[in-house]
Amino acid sequence: MTVISATPNFHQYRLSGQMLNVHGPGLVDATDPSMLARLPVRPGGSDLCFRWPGDIADACAHLDRCGVVVQTGPCQRSGARGAGVSVYFRDPDGTLLEFITYPAEDRGASGVPGVMAESSDLG
CATH class of the missing domain: 3.10.180.10 (2,3-Dihydroxybiphenyl 1,2-Dioxygenase, domain 1)
Incomplete structure (x- = not known):
């Protein structure tokens, strides 16, 4: 696994040709809502x-x-x-x-x- 990007509210990982984007709790306030899950997972x-x-x-x-x-x-x-x-x-x-x-x-x-x-x- 390779860390591609890491900020307090957003992490990207490359996993064997796949990309995993992890949204942190503060991302809602810092990102265009159309780019987020409609119902964020708790x-x-x-x-x-x-x-x-x-x-x-x-x-x-x-x-x-x-x-x-x-x-x-x-x-x-x-x-x-x-x-x-x-x-x-x-x-x-x-x-x-x-x-x-x-x-x-x-x-x-x-x-x-x-x-x-x-x-x-x-x-």
């Missing part, structure tokens, strides 16, 4: 899932190094590419974020050690 009212290219233990170690607390996981999930293993965490505003790995794609279908029983609380 912090904690949405979530984003990112594919982690390695195994889930590496994702957890990365979060730990960054001082980020894992909320749930590792746990079995179904994602855009099928069955995967996810960890959930929150950004400073409380938005739920997810890293998902796809074991069959990334490491072979040998299974994933340390995975909790499937949880349905996060869907």
